Each structure stands twice: as C-alpha cells, then as structure tokens.
Amino acid sequence: MGGKKNPKDLAKMLAYILGRKPYEFGLVPDGAGYVRVKSLLQALSEEQGWKHVRESHLREVLISIPEPPVEMGEGRIRARQREHLPQPEYEPEPPGLLFHCVRRRAWPHVRDRGLVPTEKDRVCLAADPQAALRRGRRIDPDPVLVTVHTAKAPGVVFFRFGPELFLADQLPADALTGPPLPKAKEEPAAPKKPSLPETPGSFFFDPTRERRPSSSERAGKPRKKDPDWKRERRKSRKR
Numbered sequence: 001m002g003g004k005k006n007p008k009d010l011a012k013m014l015a016y017i018l019g020r021k022p023y024e025f026g027l028v029p030d031g032a033g034y035v036r037v038k039s040l041l042q043a044l045s046e047e048q049g050w051k052h053v054r055e056s057h058l059r060e061v062l063i064s065i066p067e068p069p070v071e072m073g074e075g076r077i078r079a080r081q082r083e084h085l086p087q088p089e090y091e092p093e094p095p096g097l098l099f100h101c102v103r104r105r106a107w108p109h110v111r112d113r114g115l116v117p118t119e120k121d122r123v124c125l126a127a128d129p130q131a132a133l134r135r136g137r138r139i140d141p142d143p144v145l146v147t148v149h150t151a152k153a154p155g156v157v158f159f160r161f162g163p164e165l166f167l168a169d170q171l172p173a174d175a176l177t178g179p180p181l182p183k184a185k186e187e188p189a190a191p192k193k194p195s196l197p198e199t200p201g202s203f204f205f206d207p208t209r210e211r212r213p214s215s216s217e218r219a220g221k222p223r224k225k226d227p228d229w230k231r232e233r234r235k236s237r238k239r
Contacts, residue, residue, distance in 0.1 A: 101136020
C-alpha cells in the first residue's frame with residue numbers, strides 16, 4: 001500500500017467502522033448492514049492516517065487477506081460479522097433541536113417542501129451542529145446548516161442511532177429554520193431607444209429615412225441635365 005498502513009491494519013479499521021460503531025464516523029448502514037463505498041471513503045478521508053485510502057485499497061483487503069472482515073458489491077460494503085452492529089431504536093423524546101445539512105442550491109426547495117430522504121434512506125440528524133456539518137461537507141463544500149425543531153414536527157417518528165445521531169422518515173417545512181433564502185437576481189432593463197425631440201418647425205436628419213422624390217419625379221418628368229458649359233467647367237477642374 002505504498003508505505004502506508006498495510007491491508008491488515010485497514011481490515012481492522014473497516015471491521016470497527018462497519019461492524020461496531022459506524023455512527024462515530026457519521027455513517028448509517030441500511031437494513032442489511034451496507035453503506036455506500038463512496039460514503040465510507042469520504043469518512044476515512046477525514047481521519048488522520050487514512051486519507052490515502054481509495055477503493056483499490058478496499059479491494060486489496062479482499063484479495064490479500066484469507067478471511068476478509070468485509071464484503072463488497074454494487075458500490076456498497078458491509079462487515080461480515082455484524083452481531084455488535086447497533087440498530088436504530090425508537091426515541092420517544094428526541095432533543096428539542098437537531099441539525100442537518102443540505103446542498104446550498106437545494107435549500108430553497110427544502111425550505112418550501114421540507115426534508116425527505118434520498119432513495120431508501122432516512123433523514124439523518126445530529127444532536128451536535130459540528131457533526132451535521134461534518135456529514136454535510138461530504139455533499140457540498142459549503143452546505144446549509146438546517147435546524148430542526150422537533151416540537152414542531154408532530155407525528156414524526158424519531159429513531160436514535162448511537163449517542164449523537166437520529167433518524168426520521170421525513171420532516172415538514174414548518175419544523176425547519178435556516179439562513180434567509182437568496183434574493184432573486186433582477187434582470188437589467190433593456191436600454192430605451194433615444195427619441196427625437198418634438199420641436200415645431202424643426203428638421204432632424206434621419207439616415208434611415210428614404211429620400212422623398214421631387215415634384216418633377218412624382219410627375220414623371222425627366223430630371224433636367226446641367227448645361228454644357230457647367231459640364232465643361234467640372235471637367236477642367238478635375239484636370
């Protein structure tokens with residue numbers, strides 16, 4: 001592994017995260033114990049000494065260790081031994097304030113519609129705003145921290161996962177507070193076409209206007225030619 005921790009060290013770390021205390025790393029396995037490989041790598045990148053781990057290192061554990069403690073498939077990974085893996089427990093009295101982060105561009109929609117989970121996951125909430133920000137920065141470098149007022153979410157069932165994380169199926173918009181919504185950008189007004197001043201008895205040159213025919217042209221008469229002496233004078237000047 002290029003001078004870093006060897007596959008056995010990584011195997012032990014994976015067994016601890018996925019089989020014992022995933023909540024310490026802001027991870028919530030699904031009902032079968034799986035977490036997304038991408039989410040696991042993001043969590044490992046926040047830990048000193050494990051920032052180098054990539055998916056290839058996980059596969060190295062599977063290949064190089066006779067009885068690897070994890071199994072992978074379809075972009076997910078889980079511990080083989082899960083008897084110590086905690087399960088979400090119903091929480092009848094959650095803390096008054098919980099925290100969750102959303103993408104900044106999604107905040108207007110969330111403020112209007114509320115929080116709903118992605119795919120089959122529940123909405124993950126944290127009792128500590130810093131823990132929520134840690135999870136939020138995995139999806140957005142500058143996430144919006146949303147405060148959840150649990151007293152304003154009647155009928156919502158909360159589950160506790162470890163000492164600091166809570167889960168809910170959805171949360172109404174009335175239970176959420178956060179920063180003000182961004183102001184809509186005003187489109188610049190189209191420049192007005194300058195109008196000619198209306199001055200009685202004045203004439204203003206308009207280059208786009210067609211030349212008005214003379215009275216002789218309107219009458220169908222041919223235009224008079226200059227006398228011969230005028231034509232000769234113009235020729236002599238040109239010479």
